[in-house]
Amino acid sequence: MSLTPDRLGAAHRSGALVWARRNLFRSPVDGVLTIVFGAISLWLIYKTFSFVFITGRWDIIRVNLRLLMIGRFPDVHVLRLAVTVVGLAAWGGFLAGFIRARQIRSGRVSDDDESVVARVGDTVARLWLPAMVVLLLLVLSSTSGPWITVGIAIVAAILGRALGPLAGRPKLGPMGSALLIGGIGAVPVGLYFYVVTAVGFDDWGGFLLNLFLAVCAIVLCFPLGVLLALGRRSTLPLVRVVSTGYIELVRGAPLFVLLLLANSALGFFVPNSLAPSTSTRAIIVFTLFTAAYMAEIIRGGLQSVPRGQIEAAKAVGLSPARQMGYIVLPQALRNVIPAQIGQLISLFKDTTLAGIAMGLFELLQVTTAIPAQEGFRGQGLIGETITFAALLFWTVAYTMSRESQRLEKRLGVGVR
Amino acid sequence: MDRRRPALLAAVPLTAVLSARVPLWRDVRVLKWVLQLVVVGLVVALIIWLYGNYVENTAEQNIPTDFGFLDNPANFQITGNELGANQPVRDALYQGVLNTLRISVAGIVAATILGTLVGIARLSSNWIVSKLATVYVEAVRNIPLALFVVAGLLVVVLGVFPTIQEAWNLAGLAIISNRGVAVPWFVGAGFGLLGIGAVAALAAWLAARWRSSVSDRSGVLPRSGLWASGAFLVVFVIGWVAFGYEWTLPELDGRQTVGGIRIDPSFFALFFALVIYTASHIAEIVRGSIQAVPRGQGEAADAVALSGFQRMWYVILPQAFRIAIPPIGNQYLNLIKNSSLGAAIGYYDLTLVAQTTVGNGSPAVPVFALTMVLYICISLVTSVIVNIANRRSALVER
Numbered sequence: 001m002s003l004t005p006d007r008l009g010a011a012h013r014s015g016a017l018v019w020a021r022r023n024l025f026r027s028p029v030d031g032v033l034t035i036v037f038g039a040i041s042l043w044l045i046y047k048t049f050s051f052v053f054i055t056g057r058w059d060i061i062r063v064n065l066r067l068l069m070i071g072r073f074p075d076v077h078v079l080r081l082a083v084t085v086v087g088l089a090a091w092g093g094f095l096a097g098f099i100r101a102r103q104i105r106s107g108r109v110s111d112d113d114e115s116v117v118a119r120v121g122d123t124v125a126r127l128w129l130p131a132m133v134v135l136l137l138l139v140l141s142s143t144s145g146p147w148i149t150v151g152i153a154i155v156a157a158i159l160g161r162a163l164g165p166l167a168g169r170p171k172l173g174p175m176g177s178a179l180l181i182g183g184i185g186a187v188p189v190g191l192y193f194y195v196v197t198a199v200g201f202d203d204w205g206g207f208l209l210n211l212f213l214a215v216c217a218i219v220l221c222f223p224l225g226v227l228l229a230l231g232r233r234s235t236l237p238l239v240r241v242v243s244t245g246y247i248e249l250v251r252g253a254p255l256f257v258l259l260l261l262a263n264s265a266l267g268f269f270v271p272n273s274l275a276p277s278t279s280t281r282a283i284i285v286f287t288l289f290t291a292a293y294m295a296e297i298i299r300g301g302l303q304s305v306p307r308g309q310i311e312a313a314k315a316v317g318l319s320p321a322r323q324m325g326y327i328v329l330p331q332a333l334r335n336v337i338p339a340q341i342g343q344l345i346s347l348f349k350d351t352t353l354a355g356i357a358m359g360l361f362e363l364l365q366v367t368t369a370i371p372a373q374e375g376f377r378g379q380g381l382i383g384e385t386i387t388f389a390a391l392l393f394w395t396v397a398y399t400m401s402r403e404s405q406r407l408e409k410r411l412g413v414g415v416r
Numbered sequence: 417m418d419r420r421r422p423a424l425l426a427a428v429p430l431t432a433v434l435s436a437r438v439p440l441w442r443d444v445r446v447l448k449w450v451l452q453l454v455v456v457g458l459v460v461a462l463i464i465w466l467y468g469n470y471v472e473n474t475a476e477q478n479i480p481t482d483f484g485f486l487d488n489p490a491n492f493q494i495t496g497n498e499l500g501a502n503q504p505v506r507d508a509l510y511q512g513v514l515n516t517l518r519i520s521v522a523g524i525v526a527a528t529i530l531g532t533l534v535g536i537a538r539l540s541s542n543w544i545v546s547k548l549a550t551v552y553v554e555a556v557r558n559i560p561l562a563l564f565v566v567a568g569l570l571v572v573v574l575g576v577f578p579t580i581q582e583a584w585n586l587a588g589l590a591i592i593s594n595r596g597v598a599v600p601w602f603v604g605a606g607f608g609l610l611g612i613g614a615v616a617a618l619a620a621w622l623a624a625r626w627r628s629s630v631s632d633r634s635g636v637l638p639r640s641g642l643w644a645s646g647a648f649l650v651v652f653v654i655g656w657v658a659f660g661y662e663w664t665l666p667e668l669d670g671r672q673t674v675g676g677i678r679i680d681p682s683f684f685a686l687f688f689a690l691v692i693y694t695a696s697h698i699a700e701i702v703r704g705s706i707q708a709v710p711r712g713q714g715e716a717a718d719a720v721a722l723s724g725f726q727r728m729w730y731v732i733l734p735q736a737f738r739i740a741i742p743p744i745g746n747q748y749l750n751l752i753k754n755s756s757l758g759a760a761i762g763y764y765d766l767t768l769v770a771q772t773t774v775g776n777g778s779p780a781v782p783v784f785a786l787t788m789v790l791y792i793c794i795s796l797v798t799s800v801i802v803n804i805a806n807r808r809s810a811l812v813e814r
Binding site: 356 | 545566767770771784
């Protein structure tokens with residue numbers, strides 16, 4: 001087949017047709033597939049559209065929005081949540097600016113990599129999806145409080161982002177660095193105590209509880225997972241047996257059964273004075289459970305670090321702890337970022353089990369409870385409420401997985 | 417060796433080096449043992465402490481710690497299973513294990529098929545097909561399974577399906593209502609039928625082996641799939657007729673269905689939730705494995721003019737599954753463990769039986785310990801099977 005100018009011209013003239021022939025009607029079978037699945041897609045789009053805009057009765061979400069988001073959190077203390085949101089936004093912005101300044105200082109990122117416009121565009125591309133969902137929640141809310149909170153939070157985040165580089169740029173001594181990093185770490189802890197001194201987290205509920213359970217377990221499971229992974233790879237036989245036994249035992253049992261066990265039997269294993277509350281039990285189980293899976297992922301990462309790296313570390317005379325901390329672990333953790341974040345996403349999704357197994361008032365429990373309310377009973381509104389819950393979970397999980405892909409690309413996993 | 421000894425060391429007499437004792441607190445061998453003893457000591461101390469509390473607390477509240485509860489009456493019934501009100505807890509747990517196995521086997525088979533199809537579809541050259549598969553995977557993977565399970569029962573079965581009076585009748589083959597789905601089934605199906613199935617499967621395997629050896633010798637197309645399913649059908653039908661089995665179609669009789677078998681709403685919801693959720697994960701694994709097959713393999717298939725189906729079925733998929741078996745095996749284990757979510761919607765799997773048993777007064781710790789052991793056994797058997805499949809499919813390397 002000769003590629004005469006005439007043919008080239010024809011291809012240019014009818015781009016859409018050529019595209020359709022290549023991608024939709026390659027062969028007769030392909031054509032049939034296109035028609036069948038095209039029809040299915042159209043039907044799905046039509047159904048979704050009509051459910052969202054015509055048949056769906058979203059009043060139940062509007063009325064119960066507060067219950068869905070924060071459960072039965074007492075009225076008088078909601079202001080503390082708003083302060084926390086603003087504080088976390090400022091903290092996040094500050095951290096982003098700080099880290100970037102540090103990276104520029106150490107030469108890992110060059111300052112003139114991209115223009116400001118490109119970077120703002122990049123941020124928008126990353127955040128538009130959760131931002132749209134937040135906007136939807138704001139539109140659904142019937143009071144002005146959330147609007148004001150989010151408004152101030154955005155300003156706080158931008159301010160934090162502007163201040164962050166000021167702290168990150170100058171070279172501080174070891175004392176100054178430690179103080180600064182300690183201060184940054186103390187902010188979320190401080191905000192947590194600010195809220196929890198007013199309302200103990202047994203009274204938290206809704207989506208807030210899902211997020212809180214997940215964040216707590218994520219923070220706590222990580223060090224335990226690293227320890228277990230090192231234990232399983234250790235040359236000391238007894239340590240290895242203990243770690244392996246723990247990991248395999250936990251991974252063999254369903255999370256749901258562990259939660260049931262903790263709910264009805266954890267009290268037997270500790271003195272009565274120490275018996276933890278239900279939410280604490282959930283956090284303990286999620287932490288212990290996820291740590292076992294984390295350990296296996298990190299073990300994979302440890303195995304992927306080339307032997308030469310350890311040998312080189314030994315050759316320059318690093319102590320075993322420094323070989324591990326400075327050479328092996330950073331590479332191991334970096335190599336398995338996607339798997340780690342996948343595990344964290346799965347932990348976040350599993351927080352719904354705490355509601356089913358332990359009766360915590362998290363989002364799924366609220367979702368199934370509110371269609372039985374006075375005024376909504378017997379109207380079959382469970383479809384609407386579950387769709388709403390699915391949207392929230394999906395947004396957070398999808399954003400996390402997209403961020404993990406981005407992080408993976410930035411850290412250049414598998415690229416020299 | 418000696419010649420390479422660095423000059424400095426060589427200057428020190430060897431005997432002096434050997435006799436200079438390393439102090440105990442810097443001797444690596446001693447340190448290793450100390451560290452191990454500390455770790456084990458801590459673990460043992462923790463276990464003793466927990467166990468001591470357990471013994472003390474249970475004695476205080478007069479709760480038994482042995483497994484005597486297994487012979488107590490279970491005091492609950494499972495519809496659809498042969499479990500009467502007076503049978504012991506032992507039998508209830510046995511039924512629970514059977515129900516877990518039922519949903520797991522059915523779910524694994526269906527999720528593998530759906531997941532493979534979706535995984536292939538994601539790589540299709542057809543734009544609509546690949547986009548639809550991508551939307552499916554990205555939507556389902558990021559939503560908690562519990563939402564699917566609950567929605568399957570409350571939204572689909574109880575919300576969308578009609579009442580029994582207006583049940584949908586699919587050409588007499590299935591009767592769908594919010595009481596469940598009735599489908600044709602064998603009369604008196606049991607282990608006899610299972611045996612016939614096993615013999616038929618053996619025949620199918622032999623037929624497939626024979627065809628591939630014929631193909632190796634003569635070069636004709638093996639068509640082993642066709643021959644195997646033919647052999648299976650022939651043997652199965654002969655056995656069925658010979659032993660006089662029958663099957664019945666479901667029929668609507670007033671407010672209930674008779675004949676066939678009625679699939680419980682909770683089984684139906686759990687099954688579809690598990691399959692849809694697990695298939696989205698399997699699809700990603702299949703997609704990754706297909707992409708990991710070297711490009712040259714597909715190009716070679718094109719070069720010898722295989723059709724699209726042949727290229728996928730004979731060249732790409734066998735190599736892709738070699739890579740995919742371990743992660744897919746993990747998904748099978750996840751599916752088995754996730755089937756415990758049936759407890760949320762009243763499917764009497766092992767978990768719900770255990771939960772109900774505890775609710776009826778059996779001691780919690782022994783019941784849940786036993787439940788965990790049973791789950792671990794099921795997981796172990798599954799992973800042994802997956803490992804065997806993996807070893808058989810692995811490339812034999814030097």
